[in-house]
Amino acid sequence: MSKRHTSSRVIVVFIILGVVLVVSALLARVLISPQNLTEPPKVMVLTEKTPAFSLDALPLAGHDSVAWASEPFNKPVLVNFMASWCAPCVAELPFLRTLSAHVPIYGVAYADTAEAMTAWLTRHEVTYVTVGLDQQGRTAVAWGLRGVPESFLLDASGAIIFHHRGPLTSANVAEIEALLKAMSS
Numbered sequence: 001m002s003k004r005h006t007s008s009r010v011i012v013v014f015i016i017l018g019v020v021l022v023v024s025a026l027l028a029r030v031l032i033s034p035q036n037l038t039e040p041p042k043v044m045v046l047t048e049k050t051p052a053f054s055l056d057a058l059p060l061a062g063h064d065s066v067a068w069a070s071e072p073f074n075k076p077v078l079v080n081f082m083a084s085w086c087a088p089c090v091a092e093l094p095f096l097r098t099l100s101a102h103v104p105i106y107g108v109a110y111a112d113t114a115e116a117m118t119a120w121l122t123r124h125e126v127t128y129v130t131v132g133l134d135q136q137g138r139t140a141v142a143w144g145l146r147g148v149p150e151s152f153l154l155d156a157s158g159a160i161i162f163h164h165r166g167p168l169t170s171a172n173v174a175e176i177e178a179l180l181k182a183m184s185s
Contacts, residue, residue, distance in 0.1 A: 049158050050079075051142035055108065055132025058118055076161075076183055078105045078176070079152045080128070081145055083112045084120035089149045092167035093124055099173055100127040102180055103153070107131035110140050110148050155183060 078099060082089040096105055107128040109117040114133055121131060134140055143152070146165060153162035153176055162179055164172050 048160055050152070050154060050160060051139075053132075053139040053142060055134055055139060057130045057132050058109070058114055058121070073104070073154065073156070073158070075156050076103055076180055077129075077154050078103050079108060079154060080105055081108045081110050081134075081140060081143070081148050081150045083110045083148045084116040085112070086148045088167040090124065092149055092169075093126065095168040095170065095173050097127055099168075099176060102177055104129045108139060109133050109135075110145065111135065111137050153179060 078096075080096060099105060105128050107121075107126070107130070109131055112133070112135065117131065117133065120126075121128070132139070137145075143150075149167055151162075151164050151168055151172075152160050155161050161183075162176055
């Protein structure tokens, strides 16, 4: 092979590689452009009213077994989204137990089955007023959930006054207790 033929081949290979890189870069830019990204669910704005919902409650001993919905509770309540398959949900249980002495806690079992959630609640001796089953996740989507656990403190009118993504901590407990105290004075 002549030098000229070899150098021509090298140039052609580099041109092809250049075209492939440019096309790849353009395709990547189109695929990850902001308008093509699926926006995460809406984040609930503090003081915004909760979305309408109605859930079947799990029939647990000592718990309300009627369906519950989004009507105002006429008192502050904590709504906690959790799941039996969620390890961080177990981690936040001591903080939920502490809060249950100050505010009624309503659970929403996200993408779970009645059997698994009932076993989880029994095993962990959770102190929810009631637990609604959100098997398809429609309520979670309406509330802007990004994962579990997530907690929302509602005032007596049903407005969200506190929202936390992830497991609750002692700092969150202190913040919620301060908000409850401020509401009662």
